[in-house]
Amino acid sequence: MVAGAVRAPRLDLKQRRSDQSHVHAVWLAGIDCRSASRWPPAGYARGGYPLNDNVRAQVQLSEARLLECRQAAEHILATCQPELAAATWYTPDWLMEVLRGAAQAFERSFDRWRELYRMADQQWEEANRVLRHPVKDRALNRDAETPAHRS
Numbered sequence: 001m002v003a004g005a006v007r008a009p010r011l012d013l014k015q016r017r018s019d020q021s022h023v024h025a026v027w028l029a030g031i032d033c034r035s036a037s038r039w040p041p042a043g044y045a046r047g048g049y050p051l052n053d054n055v056r057a058q059v060q061l062s063e064a065r066l067l068e069c070r071q072a073a074e075h076i077l078a079t080c081q082p083e084l085a086a087a088t089w090y091t092p093d094w095l096m097e098v099l100r101g102a103a104q105a106f107e108r109s110f111d112r113w114r115e116l117y118r119m120a121d122q123q124w125e126e127a128n129r130v131l132r133h134p135v136k137d138r139a140l141n142r143d144a145e146t147p148a149h150r151s
Helices: 016-030 053-059 063-086 094-100 102-108 111-132 138-145
Strands: none
Touching (some): 016 063, 016 094, 016 102, 094 102, 111 138
């Protein structure tokens, strides 16, 4: 153990994106995910795998809930007031802009999952097509039967 005093963790306000992530965490804490906890949050049956209606309804916060999130975030940011005042990107409207855009950012955060799921689904379909209609190429059939192609 190193001798000395331990300082409480602080936000690094030099990076706007990092601060945005902290505000998104406050927003996420403000949504009631218990009733929207079905996984996956995106629907399989609809093209593009949009968020389930249940989840989409939960992430759209009312104006009152947004204001509660704003107050919670302001309380956190107040601990860094001198640095915040010096931040060139911070404006009084920035916090509400981030909170109002949080639902859309949440939706976009699933894009990578959607792409990976789409690719896995295509591999599965191709492997099934090969297995249903055997070809003379044994290597192709063997590749279709490997665990990497199974769901």
